[in-house]
Amino acid sequence: MSSFISHFAREPSSGATIQGIIHGVYWGLGMAVGGVIGGLMVHSIGARLTFRLEAALSFAILVLFFAINNFHQKNSQYSQIPSEPAQDPGDEKESAADQDTAGDAK
Numbered sequence: 001m002s003s004f005i006s007h008f009a010r011e012p013s014s015g016a017t018i019q020g021i022i023h024g025v026y027w028g029l030g031m032a033v034g035g036v037i038g039g040l041m042v043h044s045i046g047a048r049l050t051f052r053l054e055a056a057l058s059f060a061i062l063v064l065f066f067a068i069n070n071f072h073q074k075n076s077q078y079s080q081i082p083s084e085p086a087q088d089p090g091d092e093k094e095s096a097a098d099q100d101t102a103g104d105a106k
Helices: 002-007 012-045 047-074 089-105
Strands: none
16 A cells, blocks of 8 residues: 555655655554454453454455455556567568668668
């Protein structure tokens, strides 16, 4: 996610700053808040129900990810670039004829 956000940064030098902020929020704030919320859920509703709720939430996020990813691919304006440009068979004959006339001119 951070590389996606830094790709669309306005200033070329702000990509690393944005990546640092996103990683700090994810690893710092996200891990701390996740541990506290998980602990409160285990304490109040039990470990089994907490695990089931987290599994259902993870599955819902997975479905949402695939739906957004497929929607973006279908509506993307980018096309795949071919590996080699196609050449007409007539181009090879013309280039050979050009080489023969260039050699005759010398």
